[in-house]
Amino acid sequence: MINAMKSAAEKVIAGDVRTVARLIRDIDDKIPEVREVLKDLYPHTGKAYVIGITGAPGVGKSTLVDQMVNHYRKQEKTVGVLAVDPTSPFSGGAILGDRIRMQRHSLDDGVFIRSLATRGHFGGLTQSTRSAIDVLDAMGKDYIIVETVGVGQDEVDVVKSAQTTVIIVIPGMGDDIQAIKAGILEAGDIFLINKADREGADKTFNDLRQMIDMGHNKYNEGWKPPILKAEAAFDRGVKELLETIEDHRRHLMKSEDPKGFRRKRERVREELAEMLKNRLVQEVMERLLESGRFDKAVDAVASGETDPYSACDDLLLSKLDAFLK
Ligand SMILES: Nc1nc2c(ncn2[C@@H]2O[C@H](COP(=O)(O)OP(=O)(O)O)[C@@H](O)[C@H]2O)c(=O)[nH]1
Ligand SMILES: [Mg+2]
Numbered sequence: 001m002i003n004a005m006k007s008a009a010e011k012v013i014a015g016d017v018r019t020v021a022r023l024i025r026d027i028d029d030k031i032p033e034v035r036e037v038l039k040d041l042y043p044h045t046g047k048a049y050v051i052g053i054t055g056a057p058g059v060g061k062s063t064l065v066d067q068m069v070n071h072y073r074k075q076e077k078t079v080g081v082l083a084v085d086p087t088s089p090f091s092g093g094a095i096l097g098d099r100i101r102m103q104r105h106s107l108d109d110g111v112f113i114r115s116l117a118t119r120g121h122f123g124g125l126t127q128s129t130r131s132a133i134d135v136l137d138a139m140g141k142d143y144i145i146v147e148t149v150g151v152g153q154d155e156v157d158v159v160k161s162a163q164t165t166v167i168i169v170i171p172g173m174g175d176d177i178q179a180i181k182a183g184i185l186e187a188g189d190i191f192l193i194n195k196a197d198r199e200g201a202d203k204t205f206n207d208l209r210q211m212i213d214m215g216h217n218k219y220n221e222g223w224k225p226p227i228l229k230a231e232a233a234f235d236r237g238v239k240e241l242l243e244t245i246e247d248h249r250r251h252l253m254k255s256e257d258p259k260g261f262r263r264k265r266e267r268v269r270e271e272l273a274e275m276l277k278n279r280l281v282q283e284v285m286e287r288l289l290e291s292g293r294f295d296k297a298v299d300a301v302a303s304g305e306t307d308p309y310s311a312c313d314d315l316l317l318s319k320l321d322a323f324l325k
Pocket of ligand 2: 062063147
């Protein structure tokens with residue numbers, strides 16, 4: 001049983017779907033042991049091209065991703081898809097819908113689709129997503145598409161893992177476009193007006209153009225985000241989107257940072273800070289809960305013995321000083 005002797009990392013690199021599926025589930029569940037596997041996988045990452053697809057619920061992200069996968073498969077590219085939905089902490093309706101929408105690819109071993117709900121207690125959506133991206137990257141997927149609901153800060157952070165971020169809106173959102181988080185707007189490399197079969201696509205186009213132009217100076221390295229129209233449900237505009245993604249990819253490659261080192265450093269900086277933050281919260285909380293100190297402090301505050309500020313100082317500061325020396 002030579003196969004049984006293989007490490008989990010070796011199996012992932014060999015493309016073993018069951019190992020990858022289990023690993024991603026463990027990442028989602030925040031099982032600490034996966035870190036050892038991720039360490040072994042890291043040297044095998046960095047080859048995939050990561051695309052973020054973000055937008056409000058119902059704009060057609062999953063429909064679009066399904067079509068994109070289809071096009072990439074025709075080009076004989078392999079694809080990993082991660083559907084990230086923090087609004088649906090248990091495998092709820094949205095994710096079930098995504099599965100159904102993409103299930104025509106379920107028998108194709110060039111495609112791997114999973115959803116992440118991040119069941120962990122202390123946040124860390126961005127971290128889980130990055131780890132899952134690393135796994136699909138090490139598995140050898142050419143493209144990794146991350147679908148996220150564009151609602152909060154978490155999504156802004158998630159899309160930072162992508163090389164090209166596509167923001168999807170639909171006609172008739174009107175003033176709602178104003179509600180697109182500023183951070184999300186800045187993170188957009190390409191804007192796509194989906195459901196262009198509906199009325200109001202032109203107005204949405206103009207509104208978007210104006211908003212993007214106002215923030216023009218903020219855009220990276222001379223790339224002016226194009227606005228495209230599509231009808232994902234009818235596979236219209238999808239090919240053009242993929243071409244524009246390649247344009248952006250080429251743009252990134254020929255910009256003043258030819259080897260992408262500065263960009264990579266920036267990404268690593270974000271990733272490491274995020275990882276540290278998560279680990280800190282996780283490790284500290286675990287220990288405080290296990291030792292009973294946390295509950296003692298809760299009792300002390302609740303009974304009026306002390307205030308939460310002092311309790312927090314008490315739980316953390318003395319230890320932290322010793323740790324950081
Ligand atoms: N009219 C129209 N409906 C679409 C189009 N693209 C997707 N839809 C529909 O919009 C609904 C939501 O799509 P879905 O992909 O689940 O959206 P998500 O929540 O952003 O992932 C589904 O019923 C789709 O069939 C389109 O181009 N035109
Ligand atoms: Mg969806």
